[in-house]
Amino acid sequence: MSHQAQFDFRDAAALFFAAENFFGKKNLAEKLDVDRKTLTRWRKEPHKLPTTRQLALRELLRSVPKQDVSDTEFTFIDLFAGIGGVRQGFGGVNGRCVFTSEWNPWSQMTYKANYGIEDIEGDITKIQARDIPNHDVLLAGFPCQPFSIAGVSKKNALGRPHGFECTTQGTLFFDVARIIQEKQPKAFLLENVKNLVSHDKGNTFKTIRAVLEEELGYHVRTKVIDAQHFVPQHRERIIIVGFKEQTGFSFDDLELPDSGPLLGSILHPEDGTESVEKDYTTGVKAKVNAKYTLTDKLWAYLQAYAEKHKRAGNGFGFGLVDEESVTRTLSARYYKDGSEILVSQGKKRNPRRLTPRECARLMGFPPEFEIPVSDTQAYKQFGNSVVVPVIEAVARHMKPHIAALKEYERTGALQQPLLAGF
CATH class of the missing domain: 3.90.120 (DNA Methylase; Chain A, domain 2)
Structure with a gap:
């Protein structure tokens, strides 16, 4: 998605949230010559944003230099894509989708209506990993089916297989893992319900993390984010981010708005x-x-x-x-x-x-998001989706680290990115 498309906003709320997300609260307050309390008030009631300030925000966003796509673009694949909420977030920071998988025909209809694509792969369990295009980032809001594990030592004693092939077999997470293993993307983002952490007394999440870190060798960070920082909805979801190399990525310096809109x-x-x-x-x-x-x-x-x-x-x-x-x-x-x-x-x-x-x-x-399906299907689709600005905020936070790994691939020199300016 180009910066021009990214900054084409039609209402005060979208305009304000985009500016705050891009510049950060402190910088935006300085640029508008207002205090942070005023920004917080506008965030809660964006419809009260004065027209003069709306014009100032538009000029600020238009002043952002358009960067060369070859320098800023990264590729990603969209698994368990639904209606493309994760794609929206990563497209918003200039990522380019090269592969989509979604099995539900109604979700496919909505996805195609909004992204202008004809080919969406269906059931991920039937897709060979080698047939998926190479990509920089794997994205998956995977459904986590219940599963449990037995201790590795017990399996060793019984002479049974353990680890990657055993602990995740039969779950949809297995399909995510096998694609990561085959394609070795520079990074991934997985999204799931908050309860993933506590499911089966924590064993489910321990298994997932062990596969990602110990079996696949990625540096993993996680954070539960409540969407009410961005939209008027209490919605907690766990975000799991992994990088192939140690880039210094941390959620500790991810700035979330103090309060969201009503x-x-x-x-x-x-x-x-x-x-x-x-x-x-x-x-x-x-x-x-x-x-x-x-x-x-x-x-x-x-x-x-x-x-x-x-x-x-x-x-x-x-x-x-x-x-x-x-x-x-x-x-x-x-x-x-x-x-x-x-x-x-x-x-x-x-x-x-x-x-x-x-x-x-x-x-x-x-x-401008199109809703080509019945109300029943639309309710199901939005209820199953992600909150777009949450994903975009994380994508923007990941972007300099993705860029660092692309540069590492090109030069062989890995430098931890400076987050300033992103």
Whole structure:
């Protein structure tokens, strides 16, 4: 993705978040001649960003020198691609995708609509690693199927195989590992649910880390990141990053915004300032379609269900939110009843679900992202996706280290990169 495309933003929120992400809070405050508290306020309420400041942000982003693609571009492959959220993040820092694998036909439809490609490989378990193009970075938001391991010493005593071929056999992580082993990318990024760390009393994660570090020889760093630093959604995911050589990469110096925006920044304004989007909004003022409002029957059921569990001392229930809220985690089951994120419409009306467009915004996808599928499929796709600005922030943090390894490949001299300026 070119820098020109990267900085083509259509709203104040996207403009502000891009500038803060690129320049950093301290530098941006200095460039705009404001204090950091003001930036924090604008981050929470980007719709209140003055027009003069919007113009200043645009000029700042346009002033960023366009770098030679041959010097800055790296290649990556997109495994378990879904609708391309990870691709969005790495494309945003000038990476180029050379291979995509996604088995779900509906996700393939959305992916093709947005990235203009015809060929998407299907089931990764049926793809030979040697047939995958060479690449600099492997990306995979892999589904972690449950598995357990026995002690290596016990297997040795029984004369059974252990290590790489045994401990991951039959899991989708195995397919990630075998591709890394075959193609030896300079780096990788894997994304998964936070609970991966504690699954099977920590054995699952220990196995994964052992394979990546001991069997494959990569230098691995991990961090659990909550998406609410970037979007109005509490969503914790573990990011696993590995480099083929020791470049000094650390998550310790990854700067995350102190606070993110509130829900009002992604909701349809319903005041005529937004164009009508078929099926989602209607009328002169682009009001949210009435079909997203819960029926009396469903709303009564959810309230009774919540009250039942409240009396039992359980925490189950719906999540009612308004413009000043940060939501619960959007899940793939959102299409069923929308209970984890219900938008209040006042006391006189039942709450409503988010529209698929609002879900796209909640996950940090750009305004122009196409949604060619039904609401049910769209809810599943966004619920299964990554939060784009989280991935882009990590990608930007990785980029100088990727560049260092590309230079090492060219010259044989490995220098730890200076992060300043990236």
